[in-house]
Amino acid sequence: MRNAMQHTQTVHASTALVTAGAEGDRLVGSDRVLAVLKELARHPDGVTLDELTRAIGSPKPTVHRALAALRRAGLAGQDPGGRYLLGDEFLRMAFAHHEARPEHVRVRPLLEALSARFGETAHYAVLDGREVVHRAKADPPTGAVRLTSTVGGRNPAHATGVGKALLAHELGTLDAVRRWIGETPLERRTPRTLCTAEELHAELRATRERGHALDDQENETGVNCLALPVYGTSPRAPSGAVSVSALAYRTPLRTLVDAVEEIRELLGPLKEPF
Known part of the structure; x- marks a missing residue:
């Protein structure tokens, strides 16, 4: 019984390592949100969802969810043409921190x-x-x-x-x-x-x-x-x-x-x- 439990734990540990290794090669969770934020900073004139998706290398719905989270926090916004750019709250924090x-x-x-x-x-x-x-x-x-x-x-x-x-x-x-x-x-x-x-x-x-x-x-x-x-x-x-x-x-x-x-x-x- 003990050997069976040890085997099961070893399998679970190996699976976790494989999963961690796989996730290390792609953006997950908060890393993806941060990647979208950094990409927005590269486009002062705004960027489309399709352009962001290609640049980040993640599915469009995933990038869209990241953008929604950033917009709720005021860190991203949209211009009248629908292009995404850094939000006013991000700029306020950045300049206030820099000046201080x-x-x-x-x-x-x-x-x-x-x-x-x-x-x-x-x-x-x-x-x-x-x-x-x-x-x-x-x-x-x-x-x-x-x-x-x-x-x-x-x-x-x-x-x-x-x-x-x-x-x-x-x-x-x-x-x-x-x-x-x-x-x-x-x-x-x-x-x-x-x-x-x-x-x-x-x-x-x-x-x-x-x-x-x-x-x-x-x-x-x-x-x-x-x-x-x-x-x-x-x-x-x-x-x-x-x-x-x-x-x-x-x-x-x-x-x-x-x-x-x-x-x-x-x-x-x-x-x-x-």
Whole structure:
């Protein structure tokens, strides 16, 4: 009798593992709702149910139920043409949270000062794996040509000044750089992007030595930047990095390098040497 019960438990356990494995390959429950929410964020002009169904890879009734749940919470809505988009409640929460973040409150005046000083775009970004995420941005005065970067936007860390400013603190050896790259090759955004472990290691070492990071049209042709780490939460580890991102024809990289001490002074209490 005991052996029979043990056999039955083993079968049930095996079945549960198979079911869990199967569900791991497809979206279930709340994961599906979140996937729909993230897909809505990719379509500021709205998206149809058919388009959502194809993008999510779930049956139409299932996606429709997810949308109904999001609409009840105010996180999704429909325009007069029937296209689905993010709801006003989602936008309210996102903007209220973003504006109230302590780091944003402290960094925003700095970005505005940098943008006004150089007539270029200033960013604050944090490291997230192999990418940087823009947490805040200040554009130059109305009328000037502006960059298309957005708050919440992502770029490869190895190709950006803010990314290299932060990686310089985390990857101190060639082996560390190789482990960080792993098996997935680094993306080449422009002909100038540093894509090998040796190139990136040498640049991170140079970044530590000079105390600031550079992006010499490595992420986007025609755009360069100078970046410095900021210490908003700890005196030892940077919470993020600030950059002045400039159109190369208007503000050459040399101009930014020559003004690095002025930029450092503008950081005030947020600055800390490498």
